[in-house]
Amino acid sequence: MARLIDINIAGRTYQVACREGEEETLRAAARLVDAKSREALAGLGTLSEARQFLFASLLLADQLVDNRPDAAPPPPTAPDPALISRADSLASRLESLAAHLEAEGQNA
Helix, strand or coil: CEEEEEEEECCEEEEEEEECCCHHHHHHHHHHHHHHHHHHHHHHCCCCHHHHHHHHHHHHHHHHHHHCCCCCCCCCCCCCHHHHHHHHHHHHHHHHHHHHHHHHHHHC
16 A cells, blocks of 8 residues: 655655655655755756756766766686686597497497
């Protein structure tokens, strides 16, 4: 069942609905929006409510973009030559065992 709670952003109170048990998560999100909204006001001066929320959302998005890993992963490092040699040896041995088992299966 939905619950109505009051959240405060930049000195204004808004009543929003949330599910039972999600109240504190919503309040925490509202505190983040409030902080970014106040940051926008401090940096840009008087703003309409719509522009205040626009700049708050852009500041939050910028923060998310800065904290995410790079879209392109770093180039892979060259594999260790010793590991390549061991993998090749194991592959050859497995192929030899497979050939031997196939030959025995045909002789049975």
